[in-house]
Amino acid sequence: MHSDPAITPSAVASHDGSRRQFINQAGRGLLAVSVAGSLVVATTTAAEAQAAKTAKASLQTGPTDVQLPPLGAATDPQPGALPNPLPPDQRVGFALVGLGHLTLEEILPGFAHCKKSKPVALVSGDPDKMSKVARQYGIKPENCYSYETYDKLKDNPEVEVIYIVLPNSMHAEYTVRGAKAGKHILCEKPMANSAKECRQMIEACEKAGKKLMIAYRIQYEPLNRQVFELVRNKTYGKVKWIEAVNTQNQVHDDQWRHKKTLAGGGALPDIGLYCLNTTRYLLGEEPTEVSASIYSTPGDARFAEVEENVSFTLRFPSGIIANCATGYGTYNAKRYRVYAEAGWIDMDPGFAYHGLKMTRAHAPNGHEVKEQPTVPDKSQFALEMDHMAECVRENKTPYTPGEEGLQDQLIMEAIYKSARDNRPVKLPAVSKLDAFRGTPPKSES
The missing domain is CATH 3.40.50.720 (NAD(P)-binding Rossmann-like Domain)
Known part of the structure; x- marks a missing residue:
């Protein structure tokens, strides 16, 4: 690239890595090419050697994030930061x-x-x-x-x-x-x-x-993290109630999810867990009481060993109630809604792998306004794996450590007990917010 005689020594020396400046400097160099063409070639070769040396040193000491100048005005949507992956x-x-x-x-x-x-x-x-x-x-x-x-x-x-x-x-x-x-x-x-x-x-x-x-991929996904911020910042006042539903119609085959010894349970630990864990994540509180009921269609071979439907209610120390439902025999639904004093936040779908959508409603001037903020669709699995990698490299406790999984398991066992005994089940009080979580993930631009 630098062997082109149209590029002057001064242009090479002052080049700061910006593509736009480089093009401008190269254009100005056209006027000076006839002054000392042979000198340009010799000096450029030296510059190439220095550039190679700098690049090698950069790889040895660690990458520096690449930056580019903006293409659109500040009033236009911005693409966000470059990925800048590690080598x-x-x-x-x-x-x-x-x-x-x-x-x-x-x-x-x-x-x-x-x-x-x-x-x-x-x-x-x-x-x-x-x-x-x-x-x-x-x-x-x-x-x-x-x-x-x-x-x-x-x-x-x-x-x-x-x-x-x-x-x-x-x-x-x-x-x-x-x-x-x-x-x-x-x-x-x-x-x-x-x-x-x-x-x-x-x-x-x-x-x-x-x-x-x-x-727990939901705790790393950008739109769900926006809901988290809205709830924790009380953007629409105090949250009063949450409803969450996660259902799908399971295929009729001999799969491991229908075997109690392999799956541990049916819809609850597989997909109902999203309702439970996401509610705990958004609020930061731990439920003090659960009540539940279970129903499976008689004669359906899929549910001979595991449950089909579970409806459960979580009561939190702040007074918030979460009504949750999950099932293996109905059409796909993966949504939740947070109801607060001055607005609501809806995620539909909220638990899917792709295509999540948020709607939020409030009435700032006495007239209802519904907004649908968007973020680029990101691989939820990439986000959680990179968080784990970051914790390994920086010796940090993952945001969703084993203790987070244990707490969900204890609550699910209480849900099963409530359904069996047909009565509410009390849970140990936990006063600390986010008691079972580690280092929060870094924000995604």
């Missing part, structure tokens, strides 16, 4: 355990949007499928493991985090084994099938000196 050799390496729908449809594609994380290993019981996936994502054959050779991850320095995407009943075992292998753990929700298993997972990671994070 691949500086990203945190993840091993993916389980190659089902979630891993192949969302998690592995999500790495394309990561700035701090990369996939480096796979664990699966299907070697043929694993071989194909490894080729697709550039994962080395020697970094492909079976469930029997899972413990050999301890000998792989490329793997720093294990992401467990297995049936719920396997979360505890593979978290404990992963921690013993010396790896940090990111585990899908629900955390486990019992509070006892959750405690075992926390203890194993603490004993190994490794981090444990539960994959």
Whole structure:
């Protein structure tokens, strides 16, 4: 680039990395090209050598964020900051355990949007499928493991985090084994099938000196975080009531989600958990009482072992009531609404992987105004994986650690008890806000 004789030594020396300035300086250099063409070539070669030296030093000391001048006026929508990802050799390496729908449809594609994380290993019981996936994502054959050779991850320095995407009943075992292998753990929700298993997972990671994070993607998603800010800042006054619904019509097949020993339960721990955890996240409070009812369609083979529908109410110390419903046998709905003194905030959909939409209503001048703020759609899995990578690199407690998953499990067990006993169940009082959360994620521009 700099060998072009149209670019003068002064233009090269004063070039600050801005594409616009560079073009302007190159244009001015056209007037001076005939003065000393041979000198320009010699000096430019020296400049190239210096640029190469600077670039090499930059890679050794760490990247500096690239900046560009704005293209649009301040009154126009702005694109936000450049991604500025870490170089691949500086990203945190993840091993993916389980190659089902979630891993192949969302998690592995999500790495394309990561700035701090990369996939480096796979664990699966299907070697043929694993071989194909490894080729697709550039994962080395020697970094492909079976469930029997899972413990050999301890000998792989490329793997720093294990992401467990297995049936719920396997979360505890593979978290404990992963921690013993010396790896940090990111585990899908629900955390486990019992509070006892959750405690075992926390203890194993603490004993190994490794981090444990539960994959509550909603707590990292930008629009849901906007709702969080509106609620915590009391933008529309005090919140009084929340309603949340998460339903889907499960396929009629012999899948693990319909087996109690594998899933631990039905709709509640799988998708009803979003209603529970998101409500706790928005308020920062912990419920003091739950009441619930359960219903399953008689004769439906899908629900011979696990529940179909759960309706539950959470009562919080501030007086807020959350009415939640979840089900495995109705058309897809993934929404919630927060009702406050001077307005409401609606997320519909609020729990989906993509295409989330917020509507908020209030009447600032006596006339109702409805607004629909938007943010660029981001991979929720990339956001949570990069948060985990950041916690590993900066030695921070994840925002959704094992204690957050344990608290949800304890509340779900109380919900089941309430439905069985047909009466409300009291929960231990927790006075501290965000009692079970760690370091908040950094804001996304």
